Amino acid sequence: MEINIKWHKKNKMLKNATIEQKIKWHEEHARHCCCRDSKKHLLQLKKKIPLTVKNHQVVARNSRKHKAWALEAAKEARKVLLIFEKENPKDNRPRLAIEAIKAWATGKKRA
Numbered sequence: 001m002e003i004n005i006k007w008h009k010k011n012k013m014l015k016n017a018t019i020e021q022k023i024k025w026h027e028e029h030a031r032h033c034c035c036r037d038s039k040k041h042l043l044q045l046k047k048k049i050p051l052t053v054k055n056h057q058v059v060a061r062n063s064r065k066h067k068a069w070a071l072e073a074a075k076e077a078r079k080v081l082l083i084f085e086k087e088n089p090k091d092n093r094p095r096l097a098i099e100a101i102k103a104w105a106t107g108k109k110r111a
């Protein structure tokens with residue numbers, strides 16, 4: 001088991017790394033270094049990820065794919081928003097929900 005010191009110096013694990021960031025680090029680690037068995041550790045990490053399901057596909061919660069799906073759903077909801085608001089002019093909850101989804105999925109603050 002040889003350690004790739006150069007790689008380790010360049011690629012420090014973030015202090016408050018998310019599970020996804022840890023998985024990414026360990027995947028990269030496995031490619032560049034043999035100082036420990038990353039495969040076993042990766043499997044343990046992947047078991048910790050909460051999952052979400054769409055069309056029988058499973059993705060990690062808060063992953064890029066999950067956010068892409070959410071944006072898709074927000075886009076569809078936006079199409080019928082005006083119809084809803086015409087009938088419920090005082091109810092802004094759907095609009096706020098769509099904005100919240102967009103903010104979460106893009107990492108931007110709400111407008």
Ligand SMILES: [Zn+2]
Nearest residue numbers: 004033034035
């Ligand atoms: Zn290593």
